[in-house]
Amino acid sequence: MVKVLIVGEFIGGQLKRSVGELAGAASIIGRELHGALLGPGSAAVCPGLGRYGVTQAFGLDGGVPAYSSDGYPAALAELVRAQGYDYVLLMQSQFGRDLGARLAARLGAGWLNDVTRLEMAPGGVVATKPLYAGKVISKQRFMGAGPNVITLRPKIFAAVEPREGSATVESMAPPSAYMSQVVGLVPKEEGQIDLKEADIIITGGRGVGGPQGFAPLREFAKAVGCALGSSRAAVDAGWIPHSHQVGQTGKVVNPQLYIACGVSGAIQHLAGMQTSKYIVAINSNENAPIFKIADYGIIADLFEAVPELQRQILALRE
Amino acid sequence: MEFVVLVKEVPDTEARIMLKDGRPDLSDTTMVINPYDEYAIEEALRQAEKRPGSTVTLVMVGGESSRKNIVNALALGVDKAVLISDPALAGSDALQTARVLKAAVEQLKPAVILAGKQGVDYDFGLTAIAVAEMLGMPHVGIITKLELSDGSFRAESDGDDGKLITEGKLPAVFTAEKALNEPRYASLRGIMAAKKKPLTVKTLADLGLAVDEVGPAKAKVHMLGCEYPKHKPPGRIIEGETVAEKVAGLVKALREEAKVI
Numbered sequence: 001m002v003k004v005l006i007v008g009e010f011i012g013g014q015l016k017r018s019v020g021e022l023a024g025a026a027s028i029i030g031r032e033l034h035g036a037l038l039g040p041g042s043a044a045v046c047p048g049l050g051r052y053g054v055t056q057a058f059g060l061d062g063g064v065p066a067y068s069s070d071g072y073p074a075a076l077a078e079l080v081r082a083q084g085y086d087y088v089l090l091m092q093s094q095f096g097r098d099l100g101a102r103l104a105a106r107l108g109a110g111w112l113n114d115v116t117r118l119e120m121a122p123g124g125v126v127a128t129k130p131l132y133a134g135k136v137i138s139k140q141r142f143m144g145a146g147p148n149v150i151t152l153r154p155k156i157f158a159a160v161e162p163r164e165g166s167a168t169v170e171s172m173a174p175p176s177a178y179m180s181q182v183v184g185l186v187p188k189e190e191g192q193i194d195l196k197e198a199d200i201i202i203t204g205g206r207g208v209g210g211p212q213g214f215a216p217l218r219e220f221a222k223a224v225g226c227a228l229g230s231s232r233a234a235v236d237a238g239w240i241p242h243s244h245q246v247g248q249t250g251k252v253v254n255p256q257l258y259i260a261c262g263v264s265g266a267i268q269h270l271a272g273m274q275t276s277k278y279i280v281a282i283n284s285n286e287n288a289p290i291f292k293i294a295d296y297g298i299i300a301d302l303f304e305a306v307p308e309l310q311r312q313i314l315a316l317r318e
Numbered sequence: 319m320e321f322v323v324l325v326k327e328v329p330d331t332e333a334r335i336m337l338k339d340g341r342p343d344l345s346d347t348t349m350v351i352n353p354y355d356e357y358a359i360e361e362a363l364r365q366a367e368k369r370p371g372s373t374v375t376l377v378m379v380g381g382e383s384s385r386k387n388i389v390n391a392l393a394l395g396v397d398k399a400v401l402i403s404d405p406a407l408a409g410s411d412a413l414q415t416a417r418v419l420k421a422a423v424e425q426l427k428p429a430v431i432l433a434g435k436q437g438v439d440y441d442f443g444l445t446a447i448a449v450a451e452m453l454g455m456p457h458v459g460i461i462t463k464l465e466l467s468d469g470s471f472r473a474e475s476d477g478d479d480g481k482l483i484t485e486g487k488l489p490a491v492f493t494a495e496k497a498l499n500e501p502r503y504a505s506l507r508g509i510m511a512a513k514k515k516p517l518t519v520k521t522l523a524d525l526g527l528a529v530d531e532v533g534p535a536k537a538k539v540h541m542l543g544c545e546y547p548k549h550k551p552p553g554r555i556i557e558g559e560t561v562a563e564k565v566a567g568l569v570k571a572l573r574e575e576a577k578v579i
Contacts, residue, residue, distance in 0.1 A: 066482075067484075069447075069456065069457050069458060069484070070457070094459075094475075094476060094477050094478045095477065095478050097459070098447070098459040101442075101444045101447040102447050102450070102451055102457070104448070105413065105416065105447060105450075105451035105452065106451050108413065108538075109538065110539050111412065111413070111444050112539055113441070113443060113444070114441055126542065130441075131342070131440055131441070131544065132329065132335050132342075132438070132439055135334070135546075135547075136335045136337065136342060136544045136546060136547075137544065137546070137547050138541050138542075138544045139541070139542040139544075140541050140542060141539070141540055141542060142539055143539060143540050144538065148538075178486075179487060179490075180456035180458065180484055180485065180486025180487070180490065181485065181486070182482050182484050183483055183485045184482070185479070185480050185483070186481040186483070187479065187480040188479065188480045200578070235496075242495070242497040243476065243497065245496070248331045248438050249354070249496055256578045257578040267332060267334065268332060277578065278572070278578050280572070291553075292552065293549070293553075295550065295554075295576065296553055296554065296568055296571055297553060297554070297555040298555070298564045298565065300564055300565075305561050308561055309568065309569070312565055313569065316569065316573065316579065
């Protein structure tokens with residue numbers, strides 16, 4: 001029987017919604033599902049994993065630092081060895097990619113990250129993984145015996161809806177030492193929505209003209225409740241911090257709705273957003289390449305169109 | 319202080335990726351230093367400049383064609399380079415590459431190892447972290463700020479729920495996010511000096527590694543094939559006399575067809 005461990009994430013005593021995606025993906029490859037949560041406060045959250053089909057949960061809690069990129073993987077590797085998991089699933093989040101990579105290195109395990117599809121085939125799991133930021137889509141498989149470590153691209157896999165259930169909870173043995181640890185955490189600004197988690201993203205490109213040009217987009221993001229993105233051109237010009245950049249050297253996103261304003265549509269930008277469900281382009285240049293991949297286009301000045309779009313969406317919601 | 323920067327070559331980010339028999343064919347593609355590695359190089363140079371007597375060494379797995387990009391890095395101020403080149407390395411996975419890099423890095427006894435957060439080709443984000451694990455060093459991934467003092471470090475990185483501040487002991491490995499710094503351009507003097515800087519080529523045997531430890535036969539993952547993403551059918555331009563009319567048409571389509579607002 002294929003044994004799968006999912007490593008969930010939680011905040012403020014609540015499981016993040018990505019736990020449903022982990023459980024959904026795990027159900028494709030295995031029958032027996034275990035879960036782990038690592039970090040201060042995890043023990044109290046562990047029973048909730050049962051609502052996602054986890055039968056046995058493990059928590060690393062009690063005097064552990066908020067994160068340790070060596071200590072957490074060391075503890076997790078011991079658990080994987082002791083339980084004999086074939087696959088470990090994490091999210092391709094900052095947490096999951098870091099913990100998962102060091103875990104894979106420690107176990108000498110196979111590593112496929114940012115996976116967008118999993119299938120069972122004769123000979124084992126076949127994973128779909130975009131390469132070159134999505135310019136090419138690859139199919140990959142693991143060679144030899146496990147364990148193997150997989151991270152999932154957020155918001156792609158069908159999520160298991162929580163239902164009645166509770167998991168048996170055990171404590172994980174803490175690592176023998178920490179070479180490094182997180183000593184401080186500066187929370188995000190109130191109301192800022194993460195690009196990777198956002199359902200709607202509004203993005204500004206060179207066409208916004210300068211740092212002040214992002215004002216109507218910021219206003220839109222705040223009023224409508226969506227994330228603010230940017231093209232590389234605007235970041236390189238110093239108009240907006242890199243944390244907003246979408247594309248090959250920025251974030252790869254896949255919202256329900258992506259609104260590109262004054263974005264020309266360079267290939268390295270398209271690579272980061274072409275899996276969005278619906279793409280809207282607003283640009284005064286009708287020859288901009290972005291129109292080729294947009295579902296809906298408006299040829300207009302973004303400074304007129306964006307406030308108007310905000311007004312009409314808000315009117316609709318009333 | 320000894321600094322090592324791990325660098326790889328990737329296709330230019332503006333390049334289209336050609337496929338041949340379902341695999342990326344990069345034979346005609348312009349290769350550049352991985353963009354995230356440029357921030358790693360810059361950080362090593364800045365930290366080294368603050369500490370006279372420091373050395374920055376670039377370590378890369380590549381081939382003869384990699385010399386051009388290595389010289390470009392030397393022109394920025396990197397002191398010397400080690401190019402690991404061996405035909406047996408073709409088809410190796412990230413963990414195998416990490417073992418090779420580990421063997422090369424070990425000989426240099428660095429206090430600080432820097433690399434980009436991921437190669438913008440396969441986006442594994444594994445190699446540098448695996449080097450840290452194999453060397454028994456701590457690492458901090460995706461850093462946006464680095465402070466070094468005697469024997470210890472303090473690094474900032476972007477976490478999922480905010481900015482993380484990590485402390486630990488050197489030697490350590492750090493992977494660079496784009497926001498870490500602003501890379502310099504090479505000066506004319508730097509370009510002239512680069513050609514005279516040491517570039518050592520090493521084979522697996524030079525590193526004391528067996529040829530059968532690398533390559534596809536012992537890789538943990540295997541690529542079955544590649545294809546281009548399916549493109550959506552072309553969309554439509556929403557017409558109207560005024561901007562308000564165009565926006566009204568858009569809102570209607572998003573509401574009724576796409577059902578996303």
